[in-house]
Amino acid sequence: MFEPVNDLPMLKAEDLRVHFPVRSGVFLTQTGAVKAVDGVSLELGVGETLGLVGESGCGKSTLGKALVRLLEPTSGKIFFEGRDITHLKQGALRPLRRDFQMIFQDPAESLDARMSVRSLVEEPYRIHKMGNRVERKKWVDDLLDTVGLSAASAERYSFEFSGGQRQRIGIARALALKPKWLVCDEPVSALDVSVQSQILNLLVDLQKEFDLSYVFIAHDLSVVKHVSDRVAVMYLGKIVELATSESIYKHPKHAYTKALLSAVPVADPQVKREKILLEGDVPSPIDPPSGSAFGHRLRHRRYGETIGMDLALAEIEPGHWVAADPCCLEAEDWEEISARHSSPR
Secondary structure (H helix, E strand, O other): OOOOOOOOOOOEEEEEEEEEEEEEOOEEEEEEEEEEEEEEEEEOOOOOOEEEEOOOOHHHHHHHHHHHHOOOOOOOEEEOEEEEEEOHHHHHHHHHOOOOOEEEEOOOHOOOOOOOOHHHHHHHHHHOOOHHHHHHHHHHHHHHHOOOOOHHHHHHHHHHHHOOHHHHHHHHHOOOOOEEEEEEOOOOOOOOHHHHHHHHHHHHHHHHHHHHHEEEEEEOOHHHHHHHOEEHHHHHHEEEEEEEEEHHOOOOHHHHHHHHOOOOOOOOOOOOOOOOOOOOOOOOOOOOOOHHHHHHHOOOOOHHHOOOOOOEEEEEOOEEEEOOOOOOOOOOHHHHHHHHHHHOO
16 A cells, blocks of 8 residues: 555554454453554654654554554554564564564553662563673663663662653663664653653664664654654544655644644744644544544534545555545545546556
8 A cells, every 4th residue: 555665664564453352241242342453554664763643542552562562463464574473473473572672651660660770671681591691781781871871770770760761761671682673652751841852862863873763652743743754643543644744744634633733832922823623522442433433523514425435545645645535635635536546547
């Protein structure tokens, strides 16, 4: 569906779905499923940062965990450097885990408070049986220095540090095995605003130093703009728009993307931006609408037309993909996509 970023992308997902069973009754019979991720396709190029944005509950974190195989996909495929890793057993997956890691949202929860910083950062080396005691000590000290912490920090415990310092420890642990790509799951949302820019700049510097690729998850579009090459906008388990960061911010096409952008604060008090207030509630992922999910929320007059319609992403401009949804596009954009779909390929 998408033009590859490189001949062989670092990461590729095809029609990925992650559904969680809903059970009830005495015998816990499955009565439904939470469709947290419901048909996502994307690619991540070498050295690229792909931003993933959307409201809380849209499936961003679930998608990130599925990509690094912390969650088992219900269906679809995940390729790492061309190799299908979707259903690899843990024994076959363990060597590959050196190449992809995850930075979690809340370092206070992701770091074991009973372990010293040295033990936390050294743990990946022990699991993968890398180096001896002296070598591992030097590697940990070097990693802490790389993320802006002193070697003396290694003998303390994570609860003795501030939120920003704890996140630096989490980043050091994620970098220990020299991965090729990282999922950054809202790595600054739990931090003070004054600290967020420091961590973002650190991630940018580390990407250049180690030639890393990022899937950067956030709900704050101003944060994503700072670090991303391309941006994917997610709503109710699906990607509804995907384009370069510049295109998303200057020429958004989908109504949901426009609503998210309208909520981003502007530093210049002279600039007036129209706020788009979303009406209605987010549909339930247990029983999503049979047509346009966002059109259903808006009670759009054309929602009925979308029931049974193929709402897959379509390329409206070179490199700019948007859901072919008449409820969420301007009239001229819908006509452009309709003409392309109806014309012979």
